[in-house]
Amino acid sequence: MTAELPGLAVHGLTVRDARDRVLLDDVDLTVPPGGRLGVVGPSGAGKSLLVSALAGAPPAGVATTGRLTLGTAPPRTIELGRITPADRAGLAADLVVIHQDSLRGLNPCLTIGRQLTDTLRRHRPDLPRRRRADESLAWLSRVRMSDRERVAAAHPHQLSGGMRQRVVIALALCGGQTIIVADEPTTALDTVHQAECLALLDRLCSDGGRTLVLVGHDLALVAGLCDRIAVVDTGRIVEQGPTAGIVSSPSHQLTRDLVAETRRLRNAIDG
Numbered sequence: 001m002t003a004e005l006p007g008l009a010v011h012g013l014t015v016r017d018a019r020d021r022v023l024l025d026d027v028d029l030t031v032p033p034g035g036r037l038g039v040v041g042p043s044g045a046g047k048s049l050l051v052s053a054l055a056g057a058p059p060a061g062v063a064t065t066g067r068l069t070l071g072t073a074p075p076r077t078i079e080l081g082r083i084t085p086a087d088r089a090g091l092a093a094d095l096v097v098i099h100q101d102s103l104r105g106l107n108p109c110l111t112i113g114r115q116l117t118d119t120l121r122r123h124r125p126d127l128p129r130r131r132r133a134d135e136s137l138a139w140l141s142r143v144r145m146s147d148r149e150r151v152a153a154a155h156p157h158q159l160s161g162g163m164r165q166r167v168v169i170a171l172a173l174c175g176g177q178t179i180i181v182a183d184e185p186t187t188a189l190d191t192v193h194q195a196e197c198l199a200l201l202d203r204l205c206s207d208g209g210r211t212l213v214l215v216g217h218d219l220a221l222v223a224g225l226c227d228r229i230a231v232v233d234t235g236r237i238v239e240q241g242p243t244a245g246i247v248s249s250p251s252h253q254l255t256r257d258l259v260a261e262t263r264r265l266r267n268a269i270d271g
């Protein structure tokens, strides 16, 4: 990756449903290498559609146009309206999605250890086979699993929701992809586990210099991790800029409402 290339850029992303209703409207977003973009918006704004388009996997029944550029050297440009199998393989090598529902990110039939070694085999073929099990355990330590041998031997349903989400983070990061797209990665968790998972994501992304797109509806949570924020409403980016500016002087009414709600909650907690 070079400094001139974006980590990730999407241009003119438009998604229409079968009745030609526009669900995402000419979305442009750019994240520099190692940058962190938060995408915030209310329910139904189009956040999940954006994530699926970035992953090159729009839902069936919608028509997608636009261009995705991944700033690897050489840069990879993908026409989102006609994704080829080679595009999909390239995307999977560079970008990984963390979903809000940990069960969706895990195979219920395989142990956690097996899922980690399979991911390492697929994405890090350079890693000798005999080292995969140790590397899997090392990733379980990195996501703060105290009893990592037990976790490695467990199936997903034998773990708590917070543990599963930490496993999902380990699985997403162990493959070495440089771009992480996290779709409300902690929504299903209580606030303590939320904070723990976000701190992990923060640290592990920093360690690897990874590019992060963090999608969510909670402005405070997203602003805590990201250097830029884009606000999405009914399929459009209504405002974007550095986090400090968005929070201190929001210009769009939706952003003002989100900031006011965040302040109200903080004041209520502070008493």
Ligand SMILES: Nc1ncnc2c1ncn2[C@@H]1O[C@H](COP(=O)(O)OP(=O)(O)OP(=O)(O)O)[C@@H](O)[C@H]1O
Residues within 6 Å of the ligand: 017, 018, 023, 041, 042, 043, 044, 045, 046, 047, 048, 049, 050, 059, 060, 061, 062, 217
């Ligand atoms: N497969 C689909 N076919 C048709 N319309 C869809 C499809 N998926 C989503 N939509 C519509 O697109 C709009 C945006 O949906 P999306 O799921 O992206 O919202 P969201 O911002 O992720 O909401 P939430 O925060 O509640 O998950 C909604 O009006 C939704 O009904």
